[in-house]
Amino acid sequence: MTHEVLLVLLLFASFLAVLFTGYPVAMALGGVGILFAGLGEVLNLMGVEVDASLRFTSFVTNRVFDTLSNYSLIPMSMFVFMGFMLDRSGIADRLLSALRSAFGRVPGGLGLAVVAIGVVLAASTGIIGASVVLLATIAIPAMNQAGYDKRFSLGTVGATGCLGILIPPSIMLVVMGDQLRLPVGDLFLAAIVPGFLLAGLYAIYIVGYALVNPAGAPSIPASERVGAGTLALEMARSLVAPLVLIFAVLGSIFLGIASPTEASGVGAAGASALAFAAGRLDWKTLKEVCWATAKTTAFLYALIFGASCFSVVLRGYGGDTVIAEALTALPLPPQGVLFVVVFVVFLLGFVLDWMEIVLIVAPLVMPIVVGLGFDPVWVAILLAVCLQTSFLTPPVGAALFYLKSVAVGSTVRDIYAGVVPFVLLQLLGLALVWIFPDLALWLPRGSR
Amino acid sequence: MPVAVTVIRAVERLATVVGRLGSLLLIALVGTILVNIVLRYAFNLGLIELEELQWHLNAVVVMTALAATYGEDAHVRVDLFHDGFSQRSKAWIEVLGTAFLFLPFVVTLTLHAWSMAAYSWQLGEGSPMPSGLPARYVVKFVMFAGFALFGLQGVAVLIRSILVLATGDRRYAIGHALPETTPAGDHP
């Protein structure tokens, strides 16, 4: 038992050590995983029994192919394509400057506009890489230009982009439903209010930040303000195109014309059509958009490949069992047990991928929840908010890496610092859902 | 030295060409999705082949772009301390990381991907759906080829980093434009 704990800790420590050397994250995950698969082979020869061995490298390849053939991940490349197309065609620019003029008088107005766009995106995709990258591509340059504090912008975009994994459709809720044996429909309904609650908390924080620190989220200077008539005209001109696009994407989902996966393709095509209409789409632009998209998508997938390797080897060292035993060892009252589970999921979120956490924790949580009489849907939503937070918690958070890859000129330090307030807001949201279970349960109950 | 530079150039040029060509399949992917939607709604025609084609295209885009993305140093790093390191330290990190982490990872993946593709070819594997796409070994072979190229790019990065250590010239570092092929002694 003790050698298992030690080896699991050594695995994590090795990864973190490599991570902080600045070696690429995807390769650190994959490489440390493979090294430890090899170490397992050696340990077995030495008579120390571990499951991990070189055959795990074959499992990794199986998992890579499974990721490549996952139809549900297509929105990743399609929404990234849409983001680059909107960016290169100047539509994103006009959209955000229009929004800035419109909301510029409100403290933190542009930040609020980003949250609004983030919520719309969240309702159209369930894949997190897609929403963070798309939002960062179009919003970060505009926020920089408007004089927003760099870290504040990064935090806003990162946190808002992560709403997509909570607000349905959400691939995370689907996997949780599968693992916890809960109706996916109930989970979707239950996540809506907490998702909007978090968006609301972000909005309040943004306004508060702008009031306390106007230099970090400046309003439009009086000299740049225009009359109501001019503003209305400008708005009408620059908003028509993006609104048509939003309607095309969301409309095709809600009218039942396209699946959420296909809708991302509608978005990519729509953005290209708008760029063409604006006379900004030539062969060269198209080629460059494709190339930028392919590189970003390859980087997103490489992270998944690496994480998949690391997590399967972690399992080979009994990581599941070690964590499970830590979770169930404490003699506590029901609320206490649940608190430990949620807290440990939050902690695991610092270093592990959400999928891994779900696979480890779900089989443990279910008997606890059933045995102690908690509403399983409520518990699932608590875990979901926790897992969503894990995308944002340093040092290992997918959203942080996505931001880093597209926000040119920002350092990881900026990103880490920028997301801290939003992680605290996530915890506040989590506390509210804990104290008021109806926030999650009201909608599914109504439909039961 | 010129040999080393030639190798790097050749590998990186190949990676870029393959990646750029592969990326154009995104246009086909967008087109396939649209055609699929239109056929289903306007003509009540649901083609499983077209749905499977979507992930096939996406997979090819990913696998062809991996290497060039690495060549441009676009795989994300936690630069918290990295930015403060000296040129030499950074080069050492690349050398050790590539030799002991990246290459073992990619070489094992490449070998297994080859067996997967070969087995699939031997069976003539197709989609589990009767009217799905045939020849699933094609996409498995692309996975193998993509990892092989990814590994070659890793070798190029390894040579680059060794050159940085040997010459102290930062232009050899990953993601930088190589100096013109001249004797190494010409550089400070």
Added chain:
Amino acid sequence: ASAKTVKLEVQSAWPLTLPASGRDAEHFAGVVKTASEGSIDIKLYSAGKLVPALQIFDAVQNGSLDAGYTSPLYVAGRFPAVQLFGGVPFGPGAVEYLGWLYNGGGLEIWREIYAKQGVVPVPCGLMDAEAGGWYKSEITGLDSIAGKKFRFAGLAGEVMKKLGASVVLLGGGDIYPNLERGVIDGTEFSMPAIDKAMGFEKVAKNYYLPGWHQPAAINELIINKAKWDSMSEAQHAVIETACRETMLWGVTSTEVENAEAIEGFKAAGVTIRQFPPELLEKFKAATGEVMAEQSAKNADFKRVWESLSAYRAKAGAWAAVTK
């Protein structure tokens, strides 16, 4: 004779809590542990822990995994014939299916096909009829099928296409949102106890029982041949017997749950319906065409299909009585 202890690593294709399939895997592992007095040290992994469901066969084949607990339907792309061992549209009922496998030559062909791959199959889980699926509106005849969009897998999907439906491929989790928004007009899924966890009753109000597309289903334990050969005959017997027992346990383990799930659907406002007999005849005719087409394409498929059909022709008179 007391055998030396063998370690057997088994990857399940389903979460171990899943009624029928997943729970059967866990039950099987428990029986093997006890019956072998620990001489088979079985370690069971839940879905996706090591290898994804669709890759289990390859992992067992190349020996990186000792064994897998999965469905023959998952390798239809590699061995089209083998799907006939997993579940057949208008195929045999549970007991008749086993009759063919054990006493009608089915299992021998199955073993032969896998033997070429270095894999030993043991039939290891049995389920009776699946539900006929969830539909947005009532199915009154061919008009309710032609021109509509359904999520249907495998051979049954081909049958639906023949009748003019457009068939959509969707992963497990994508079905609900697409059914809700009408991207699809209906879907088959599984038995009521499993369907319950998807919440389809909220978004489709017509539930059809039973399912023509799969009157019975069988799961497989697949073991790497070298691993199998390293075990003693006694250990083989434990595994084969445990699998036969698991079939009995599994097929009887869900009756109450299925009934309760159906009551729950009714309470949620769902109407329980049956397909019109004329439509079933059309499904049946189309199934015949699909089987003929597949037989023409693949010699093994033809062989298995003919063996099954011959057995049913011989046993049919009695099977119809006992059904």
